[in-house]
Amino acid sequence: MAASGRARSMSGTIPSMETAHEELKDNTVIVVLGASGDLAKKKTYPALFNLYKDGLLPKDVHVVGYARTKMDDAEYHKRITSYIKGTEDPETAKKLEEFKGLASYISGGYEDAPSFQNLNNHIEKIESSYEDKERNRLFYLALPPSVFIPVAQHLKEECYSKGGKNRIIIEKPFGKDLESSRQLLGALKRYWSENETFRIDHYLGKEMVKNLLVLRFANVALSAGWDKNSISNVQITFKEPFGTEGRGGYFDEFGIIRDVLQNHLLQVLSILTMERPVSFSAEDIRDEKVKVLRAIPPIERNDTLLGQYVAANGKPGYLDDDTVPHNSVCPTFAATTLWIHNPRWEGVPFILKAGKALNEAKVEIRIQYKDVTQGIFKDISRNELVIRIQPSEAVYLKLNTKLPGLNMRAVTTEMDLTYKRRFADAKIHEAYESLILDALKGDHSNFVRDDELDVAWKIFTPILHWIDGKNGPSPKPVPYPYGSRGPKELDAFIAKYGYVRTETGYAWPVTHVSSL
Missing domain, CATH: 3.30.360.10 (Dihydrodipicolinate Reductase; domain 2)
Incomplete structure (x- = not known):
């Protein structure tokens, strides 16, 4: 008991980050625009599935894919699950089948209002099963910047929930230089407030x-x-x-x-x-x-x-x-x-x-x-603090220390915090998982x-x-x-x-x- 108490007292608690919005806990539809593209199948959908598998998505969540590509549900499900790992595990495979059941697809253009009206009808049909009146929508733009503005406009005009919270996630690049960035920002702000906008930089x-x-x-x-x-x-x-x-x-x-x-x-x-x-x-x-x-x-x-x-x-x-x-x-x-x-x-x-x-x-x-400082030391190595972001997350500090033995000789070594050794049982979530979860919580801390x-x-x-x-x-x-x-x-x-x-x-x- 004493050891356990000592361990608890040595750990620190970081206060929860304040949020600008309420968390989307239920009655939420997540719409992935650009669902047929590489970004969606390699990053967005695997992140959504892992959050679902861990029980971190809102209750009764639905995921709607939207893109120009015409495909049936079988092709859509095959595409969005092609980069999901660990499906040989029976429990993961079971969760994947559940995830497919809550993931639907609809095709349409990016610049015409009727396509987005069709998307809205599809979302409303899903929302009709929700018992509560609140209807929350999170729109993820896995799209090239050339269509950001028309998509943002049509989402606001045709797909904006009048009875809940709306959020939009936008991928980089946010323009090509200062002028184009300001034009993009200005155009987006005509339709979406800063509090509703989440500019994602996955780093x-x-x-x-x-x-x-x-x-x-x-x-x-x-x-x-x-x-x-x-x-x-x-x-x-x-x-x-x-x-x-x-x-x-x-x-x-x-x-x-x-x-x-x-x-x-x-x-x-x-x-x-x-x-x-x-x-x-x-x-x-x-x-x-x-x-x-x-x-x-x-x-x-x-x-x-x-x-x-x-x-x-x-x-x-x-x-x-x-x-x-x-x-x-x-x-x-x-x-x-x-x-x-x-x-x-x-x-x-x-x-x-x-x-x-x-x-x-x-x-x-x-x-x-x-x-x-020179004097007793000559040509000694500099200290370096290295933070390895990826792969093999680690923090190590290069130090000079005496080489064991009878001679007074300095050697460079390190104090090494390698995550795979120190936190062997900890799960490190992918960046997209963390950021999608932040957007659902309404936490802008890790967005631009x-x-x-x-x-x-x-x-x-x-x-x-x-x-x-x-x-x-x-x-x-x-x-x-x-x-x-x-x-x-x-x-x-x-x-x-x-x-x-x-x-x-x-x-x-x-x-x-x-x-x-």
């Missing part, structure tokens, strides 16, 4: 990104050195081991900066660097994120390195993709350095790096501390607010216009081989911002989690 739903709030503000040992006095530089890295592989047409329109840096990595940066919020309420958190983003000036050209992968290791180059324009200068790799002009971070470079067709899959934050999006585009728009050739010729990205670490110029690029690579042969032993 905000990842376990390790949400953990940043606790790591930063619940640990004096870390927060005491979380500033320019102790930290030399910070890198936030996103690496994919595959290229566009036939999907280059879409990618070429946006590029790696719009695809990853301006949203995913900037969101991570804002949580990593913001000041302590006064509470865990959604608006208090987002207020602090906006404050720190406003302290970041637009990115300079000389703080940018652009790359494009070429054929190597038996893999085709970006320009070998038939869907890519033959003379495209679209970057598939980018490293940009941001500066935060406030008392905490003045002078600390924040290097955001993202690329396709690299040597591994990895997303991590690497905080490198300044050199130890309108002014936050506006500031983010201000930071990146000048460099994007340069890349797009709007202010002269477009820069030509440097080539890098498929399967490499990126452009050969990368090491010199990050070195000029003070990053010192460990030369002792140290490597974090990530391979030890692969068998777990």
Whole structure:
């Protein structure tokens, strides 16, 4: 009993985040628009099923798929369950059959009112079985941005529940630059209020990104050195081991900066660097994120390195993709350095790096501390705090310690919190599961607010216009081989911002989690 009590006393409770809306607990129809697309079948429907399996969706929930594609229920059910895992388990298979029973489909266009009137009739037929008068609707737009505005308009005019709560989830990209983003925001606000709108960036739903709030503000040992006095530089890295592989047409329109840096990595940066919020309420958190983003000036050209992968290791180059324009200068790799002009971070470079067709899959934050005071130590490695967002979630701190033995020799090692070992029995929910649940609860904490999006585009728009050739010729990205670490110029690029690579042969032993 004593041990049990001691364990309880050592755990902390985080106050529930305040919500701007009431939770949708029952009488709810979830409409997935774009139900025939890749995003819906790979992410949205698996997330909805896992929430259903865990009993986290509203009571008597129904899921309605909507898209242009004409298909019967059998084809629809086959498509939406094709990426659901664990169906060999009898209990999961049973739940899947139940899920199919509450999932229906209707086809229609995205720009004509009669199609949405037909959708509304379908929803009302489902709602007729609800005993209570309240009718709640959650609309998930798994759609390209080109149809956001007409869909949002028709949903409001033809499918808006008059007797319940309505919410709309919108996927990125939210525009292509500051001007287009403002046009999109303005058009959407004519139909949907900010409280009803949930702009989803799935990185905000990842376990390790949400953990940043606790790591930063619940640990004096870390927060005491979380500033320019102790930290030399910070890198936030996103690496994919595959290229566009036939999907280059879409990618070429946006590029790696719009695809990853301006949203995913900037969101991570804002949580990593913001000041302590006064509470865990959604608006208090987002207020602090906006404050720190406003302290970041637009990115300079000389703080940018652009790359494009070429054929190597038996893999085709970006320009070998038939869907890519033959003379495209679209970057598939980018490293940009941001500066935060406030008392905490003045002078600390924040290097955001993202690329396709690299040597591994990895997303991590690497905080490198300044050199130890010289004197009794010489050429000793710097401390580094590394937060591995995916895969193999972990937090580890690189330290110098005495090598056991008779000699006084320092060696680099780590204090390692690898989630698969420490929390072996814990289930880490997928980001989309977490965010859909937040939208059902009405919690905006992990969604992008309108002014936050506006500031983010201000930071990146000048460099994007340069890349797009709007202010002269477009820069030509440097080539890098498929399967490499990126452009050969990368090491010199990050070195000029003070990053010192460990030369002792140290490597974090990530391979030890692969068998777990």
